[in-house]
Amino acid sequence: MDTTLHDPLIGALLDGRYRVEQRLAVGGMATVYRGTDTRLDRVVALKVMHPALAADAAFTSRFIREAKAVARLSHPNVVNVFDQGADGSCVFLAMEYVPGCTLRDVLRDRGALSVRAALDILEPVLAALGAAHRAGLVHRDVKPENVLITDAGLVKVADFGLVRTVATVAADTGGPAGATPAGTVIGSVSYLSPEQIRQQPADPRSDVYACGIVLYEMLTGRKPHSGDSPAQIVYRHLGEDVPPPSLAVPGLPRELDAVVAAATARDPGRRPYDAVELLAVLQRLRRDLDPALLDAEPPASTRPTPQYPANEATAMLPALPPDGGPPFGGPLPGGRAPGGPVPGSSAAPEHTSVLELPSDLVMPQSRAYDETAEFAGLPAPARRSRRGPVTVAVLTALVVVVGLATWLLSGALYATTPSVLGMDRPAAAARLQSAGLSASFTEAFSETVPRGQVVESDPGPGARARKDHPVTVVLSRGPERIAVPTVAGRAVDEARRRLTDAGLSPGTVSEDFSDSIPQGSVIRTDPAAGRELARETPVSLVVSKGPAPLPVPQVVGVPVDDAQAQLTDEGFTVRISPDQVFSDTVEAGSVASQDPDDRAGPGATVTLTVSKGPQVFPVPDVRGRSEADATATLRAAGFQVRALRLNPFGTPVVRNQNPGGGDQQPKGATITIVLL
Structure with missing residues (x-):
C-alpha cells in the first residue's frame, strides 16, 4: 500500500518555493522527500525534521548551524546542500537529488562484494569524509544507508544531519560530544564507535571506526556485531574486537584484515588519524594486491538471505551510564555483571590481541588481533625437537647471536616512517630527519588536501624504510583547475x-x-x-542561429514603387510576384500582401503581391420587371438593391436602373431601381 497517500506534506509548497512530491525514506530524525524547486525548476531532495525534534529550539538551532557548515563543504562525493528553511512547524533542508540506490540496497541484493568493488565504493566515501575532516567536521552517522550510488556509478556521502564541528562539539551541550541532548546518544547502533557510546568526544576517528565496520560488511555481507537488542550490540562494540573478514570469507587478503583491525580499534588513539590517512593506506594496498585477488567473487555463502537486516535508522538512544551499568534501563546481555565480557566473546573488554601486520601496511596508531584467539584452526606451531641439552644450548646461542646481529643491522639500515600527512614541506622534512630519514618531494593535484600540504608518502606511515633511500613525499598542488x-x-x-x-x-x-x-x-x-x-x-x-531577425516594414496598401524603396532602404531584398490579385480594400497598383510580414533576417527577401483592385461583375438588366423579381435578380448577382417608388398606385415595374444593365461593378455595389 502506498503510504505516501496519507502523508499531509505531499503536495505542499514549503517556504513558497519547494513543492513536495514523493516520500523517499523515513529515518530516526527526519523524513526525506523528492520535490521540485519551483524557482529554479530543478528536482531536489527535501529533508524535513520530525515535528518532535523541530519543536526543540536548541536542537533546531544546532541543526541549522550545522547545516550551514556542511553547505560550505564542496566536494564531488558529498551530497550538496542547497538551502535551509522553515515553514510553520516544518524545518527542512533542500539538497541535491541523487537518482540511484544506496549501498544498503546493493548489499541487500548482492551480499558480499569483491575486494575491487568494495574499494571502489569506500575510497570515494573516504575522500568525502577526508574533506570534511580537514574542514573540521565529523559526520558521526556513516553507514550503508548514507552512501548513495548514482545511476552513472558516482558515489556520494549523504545525511550530514549529525555532523558536528570539532571546535564546538562540547560547547553545544556543555558536556561530552557524543551526547545530544545530555544523557542520550544519537546514531545507528551497528556503526557507533565505543567513544560515542561512552559519551566521549567524537572526532574524525569515530568516522574511521564506522568506515571500518562498513568495509567489513562489504567484504563479508554481514555486520560484525549482532544481537537480539540494541544493548547487546552496544556491549559488543565495547567488549569485542571486530573479527578479521578472512574468518568469514576465506581467501581474503590478510592486508585487509589489518586495515579493518586498525580502523575499528576500540581505542581511538590506535586508529588512523582521519579518513585521509585511511584512504592513503587503502590506495597503497590496492596498488600492491594481485588483480586476481581484487576481482575474486565472494563465495555463495555470503549471498544475502531473506532475513538480511533492513535499513538501520538513526536513533536517539539512552547513553551508557558512567558506572558501566546496563543502557536503556535493562539488564546486561546474558545477565552478566557490568564491565564483564559479552557471552560468546573471545576477548575481555580490557584485552587487546596482537596480529602481525604486513611490514608495508603498518598504520599509525593501529592494532590488530591475537592469532591464538581469533585464528583457531590455523596450523599449530611445530613441536619442539627433543634434542639433548647441548644441542638446545647451541641453537639458543645461535638464535640469540643472529637475532642480535639482525637487530643491530636493522637499526642501522632501517627506520620506521613517521606520519607526515597534512604537514607542509619544512615540517615534513624535519619530521623525517628526526627519524633518521631524508625526503624527496614531488607534487600532485588533490581535491581534499590544501596546497603545500602532504598528500601521501612512500613508504607510508609506519612502514620500514631504508635510511639511505629518501622517502618520496607528495605535496598537494591544490585542486586541479x-x-x-x-x-x-x-x-x-x-x-x-x-x-x-x-x-x-x-x-x-x-x-x-x-x-x-x-x-x-x-x-x-x-x-x-x-x-x-x-x-x-x-x-x-x-x-x-545567425543574425537575429529584424522587423519588416508594413507596406500593404502602399503603391508598389514606394513599398519597394522603403524595404530596400531597410536592407531587405524585394521580389515582386508576377501574379496580381483582386482586392476589395486595396486599390490597383498598390501592395495587396507581403511575405514575410513580421520579422526576417538582415538581407532577407520580401515578396510583394500587387493588387488589381476590386473584382467587377456585369450588372443584370432588370427594366420592365416587378420590384420583387428585379430585387431577387440583382441580389443573386451579388449586388445590393435600392428602390425608388414614384407611383404608389397599381403594380409598378422598373422603368430605370443605375448603374445600367451591362455596366461593370464590384460585387456588393448598390444598384438603384426606379419603379413607376
Missing part, C-alpha cells in the same frame, strides 16, 4: 574536441542569434572562456 579554452567562432565538433583535449567534458548545446558569428558556429561557452574548472566538469556550448 583547467581554464576553459576559447572556442568562439569554431564549428561545434572542433569545439567539443578542444574541450576534451583540455580535460573538460562537452556539455549541452543550445542556440542563440548572433550578428557576428556564422550560423552553426559557437558563440560562447558556459562557463565562459578562461574560467577555471575541475577536470571533467561539463561545459555547455551556445551555437549561433
